[in-house]
Amino acid sequence: MALKRRSTIPETKTNNDNVEYTNLEAGEHEGRLVYVADLGLQEREYMGESKPPAQQLSLGIEIIGQTVSIDSKEVPRILWTKPFNVFYTLTEKGNEMKYFSVFDASAQEGSVADWDSVLGLPCNVVIKHTKGKGENSNRVYDNISNLTPIPAKYQEGVGAALTTDMAVGDADDENNAATKALFGLAKFVFDKRINENKPKLSVVKESVSDEDDDFEDDIPF
Numbered sequence: 001m002a003l004k005r006r007s008t009i010p011e012t013k014t015n016n017d018n019v020e021y022t023n024l025e026a027g028e029h030e031g032r033l034v035y036v037a038d039l040g041l042q043e044r045e046y047m048g049e050s051k052p053p054a055q056q057l058s059l060g061i062e063i064i065g066q067t068v069s070i071d072s073k074e075v076p077r078i079l080w081t082k083p084f085n086v087f088y089t090l091t092e093k094g095n096e097m098k099y100f101s102v103f104d105a106s107a108q109e110g111s112v113a114d115w116d117s118v119l120g121l122p123c124n125v126v127i128k129h130t131k132g133k134g135e136n137s138n139r140v141y142d143n144i145s146n147l148t149p150i151p152a153k154y155q156e157g158v159g160a161a162l163t164t165d166m167a168v169g170d171a172d173d174e175n176n177a178a179t180k181a182l183f184g185l186a187k188f189v190f191d192k193r194i195n196e197n198k199p200k201l202s203v204v205k206e207s208v209s210d211e212d213d214d215f216e217d218d219i220p221f
Contacts, residue, residue, distance in 0.1 A: 003038060003115050003168050005055065005088050020069040021077065024127045024142045030150070031125040032161040033103060034076075035060030035178035036115040037186055038169035039083055040193030053194055054085040057115075057169075058186035059099060060178060061125055061144065064159040076162040079125070080186040081144050088112065102147045119166045122158035124148040 037058045044051040059081040066077035084095035091097060092109045101107045103118035126146040132139035150158065169178035171193060182190055 003036065003057075003113075004170055004172070005086075005112075021142075023129065023140055024063065024066065024077075026127055026129050028148075029066075029125045029127055030064040030122060030158050031061040031079075031147075032064060032120055032122050032158070032163075033059060033118060034062045034078065034120070034161055034163040034166045035181055036119070036168045037080070037178040037182055037190065038171040038176075039186065039190045040171035042083075042085075042189065042193060044085075054087065056083040056189060057086050057096070058083045058182075058189070059147070060181055060186075061123070061147070062161045062163050063125060064122075064161070067162075078163070078181065079127075079142060079144050080182070080184060081147065083186060083189045086113075099147060102149050105149065115168050119168065120161060122150050122155050124150055 037060060039056040039058060041053040042056045044054055060078050061081070063077045063079060067074040068077045069075075081099070084099065086096040087094065089110050089112055090100065090107060096113055097107060097109065100113040100115070100118070102123050103121045104113075107113065124147065125144055126148065127142050128145040130141045130143050131137065132141060165177040167177035170176045171179065171190065173179065179190070
């Protein structure tokens with residue numbers, strides 16, 4: 001299912017006791033893109049001024065060879081990128097261009113990213129450790145700090161993904177596999193999306209460079 005564009009006017013445990021994991025080593029790991037979550041339209045503000053809402057995405061990456069125990073069942077280890085703004089087409093300085101180019105080196109400014117076409121493709125995942133805060137200060141979390149391409153001639157050597165329900169998200173479909181897989185920061189942002197039951201904003205097929213939003217650290221497992 002193609003991504004529904006919502007562009008508007010241009011411009012060792014987690015918190016869940018039933019989830020157990022071992023921290024990954026900081027640095028590079030092999031992964032595959034298994035989910036592209038649609039986080040809906042998000043309010044924006046820059047230097048105290050309101051900006052037109054922007055759609056945001058988050059990428060779900062399966063870490064090859066790693067699992068997590070949920071209710072004593074071993075499932076693939078998936079981490080989410082920080083949410084990023086997307087507009088109708090790719091822009092040179094936009095974060096969608098940065099991420100899509102990891103999987104499609106031929107991506108060009110002005111084109112519409114076809115996320116369905118790159119589901120399942122491999123990438124290098126750069127992991128950093130983040131110390132928890134407050135009541136979670138004794139915890140260490142694994143976060144994605146960057147995704148980088150794997151040269152085509154080496155991609156066949158990357159292990160297969162265990163995830164069988166790979167999907168591009170739809171914020172309007174509560175049964176979408178990518179939406180159901182959300183957790184941590186990506187889920188928090190999804191939950192605060194603009195209520196689209198209100199009068200909808202008109203869709204404009206234009207694009208604009210998006211700023212890097214400063215999000216809190218994720219809480220992945």
